[in-house]
Amino acid sequence: MPRKLFNALTAVKVKNAAPGRHADGMGLQLLVKESGARSWVYRFMLKGKSRDIGLGPAAGPDAISLADARDLAAALRLKVKAGIDPLEERERDAASALAEAQAAKVAAVTFKATAEAYIAANKESWRNLKHRQQWENTLSTYAYPVLGDLPVAEVDTPHVLKVLEPIWREIPETASRLRGRIETVLDSAKARGYRQGENPARWRGHLAQILPARTKLSRGHHKAMPYAEVPAFIAALREREALAALALEFLILTAARSGEVIGARWSEVDLAKAIWTVPADRMKAGKEHRVPLPPRAVEILEHARQFEGDYVFAATKKKPLSSMAMSMLLRRMKQDVTVHGFRSSFRDWAAECTGYSHEVAEMALAHTIGNAVERAYRRGDLFEKRRKLMEAWAEYCAGHGAAGEAGTNVRPIRGEVAA
Template sequence: MPRKLSNVLTPLTVKNAKPGRHADGGGLHLLVKETGARSWVYRFMLQGKSRDIGLGAAGPGGISLADARAARDALRLKVKAGTDPLEERQREASKAVTAAQAAAIAGITFRAVAEAYIGANEASWRNDKHRQQWRNTLASYVYPVMGELPVADIATAHVLTILEPIWKDKPETASRVRGRIETVLDAAKARGYREGENPARWRGHIAQILPPRTRLKRGHHKAMPYAVIPAFMVNLRTREAMAALALEFVILTAARTNEVLGATWAEIDLDKAIWTVPASRMKAAREHRIPLSPRAVEILLTVRPLGTANLFATDKGGKLSAMAMAMLLRRMKLDCTVHGFRSGFRDWAAECTGYAHEVCEMALAHVVGNKAEAAYRRGDLFDKRRRLMADWATYCASDGAAGATVTPIRGVVA
């Protein structure tokens, strides 16, 4: 039988050993690479298989020969007891990684995940008001309760602490807050920051605790009858406020309030009298060309010297608020909304003109027809809409005594 090696190496041979594997006995080996790097390895047999486990660097600044032998002896005892030291080390390393990950996740708060979610998604939200509402509702209702809590620890009790005080008195707000919490927690789970069911989920969870919310009864926007719009326009033009010019422009273009207030000069072609609203600012997410009547162009020429980015701005250059026009109507003691003028335009077009239904609907940027019809209609009926908007501007500038300046063709045909 070959002689068993025992304590073959010395500190001097460890220092001077050439590249290769050098046995010391009992499974301890010194590995020397071509670069001169040295390390200790313990080779053992377990269940008929030979395995190597590294003990660390050898030589100056590394593990000494005596310490390497001590480490080998400790591992030999484990092997004799049936323990695989390599698998044991791997388990310990895995536990360390898991503990480190848990510690890192414990430092990730709900606020951090929410702000990251908003930052990643707000560019796709077309409505500025929607962006602001996300931040405002979280800051007002959510962050005071669980903004600084680890997102992994958010539970149903935290969600209910937020929702219960406002569920009956502010049902619309409460519902939106719940939905936003649910979205943030879903994002946290997708990133691996939490596990388990979403404690803000409505179906099968919050719905079993809180009653269905009271839904708002939404009626139509109060509209001014088209027959009195000309007289109103006369009154409106006596007012010098920027809100008055913006409101008149809204009426003449039949556009939505946010489309007008968000409009910039880059969207305007004064030479062609066309306003092109990009898809990103349209409710239907499609570009919309609006023909401008002479009076609409005149309004733009009036505000252009102000040099602001938006068509209509405050005295300080900021974007005009939608409330400015609403408050103007209130000061004029009128029981109608800005949006309601779109209804007035549509009623006038239907009752006082002979323009086709789709022309009138396209003037309001409504989606016309079913999918099949939309697939075949490539144009936007722009020339017809230009004549329609010119007639509308003429009507708005009339004395309104006759109810319209355009012959009611439908009545003639009837």
């Protein structure tokens, strides 16, 4: 019967051993390759099969000493004796570690990052610049404040509803398009392996059971406050100290869209010149829009400086006011109107109580004027005329003149009606 080896190797033998396998005993072996590379191997028998498991290098900066190799082999022998296959155990541990690493990687992928990746991958194939900007603007204004920093794997129905419900009745067309964009982003995330399960933004058979169909909502019309009631509403609004109240008054005075106001950054504002320049990528028409700021709007901005952050109306240093903040304020004030409807209030006032032309009022609302030929010849934006109009609107909102008197208080400059 052959003698069993036990501690047959020495440090010198490990260093000088020729290519081949060299047994130390009790299953521990030194493997030397033709290249001179040396490593430790533990050979064991389990269920009638011989198997090898590597223990690590026997030479080099990360070398395992002979004594440590014997200790590792001894620990593995105990596992084998207990019926545990150390090779399978190592594979399971490696698979578990990989799964944990992948889970951590997926958890780090936010909804915003996924959306931005989708837009970057697809924007060149979209039909026009306006379409790309609408994708970015609607997600930035309404979705990112709620979903942006969430791991895309965790976005669920309550999160989607938190985005959609505040605007579903007020701006149904925008809300419906936003829902579709969120659904597409989440589908993209699933295709990339970032999430599993059903899409919580899916309409048919899911959100259709929760939200009213868009066809049942008013299309193209936003419930507006009669302009005669706006001064009294502004007075009540000024009694509130909430940031949303400042934002809403600023929106009314500038006749801007809610997304433009919520996303306003200090870098867009020139207080000295009383001008707010909204960049093209945040405008519905995809064109830069200069907004003349009446004195009260400037006063609001100066007051808003106490709230730290990049955004004018900042919920935190890095996040703007929630898209639903102004709508919720209207509800608390028991006003059955929409935020967007104040643009209609302004437009009705301008038409009925002033002598300013259609073009000036429409440009104040950042609407596209005329056909392509007319727009090609119109180079200016009627800014100074719009400034006078917005100052008159701010005076009216402050209660300086009743609705019936506004027409006599506002004097267009010469040639204005023909502009």
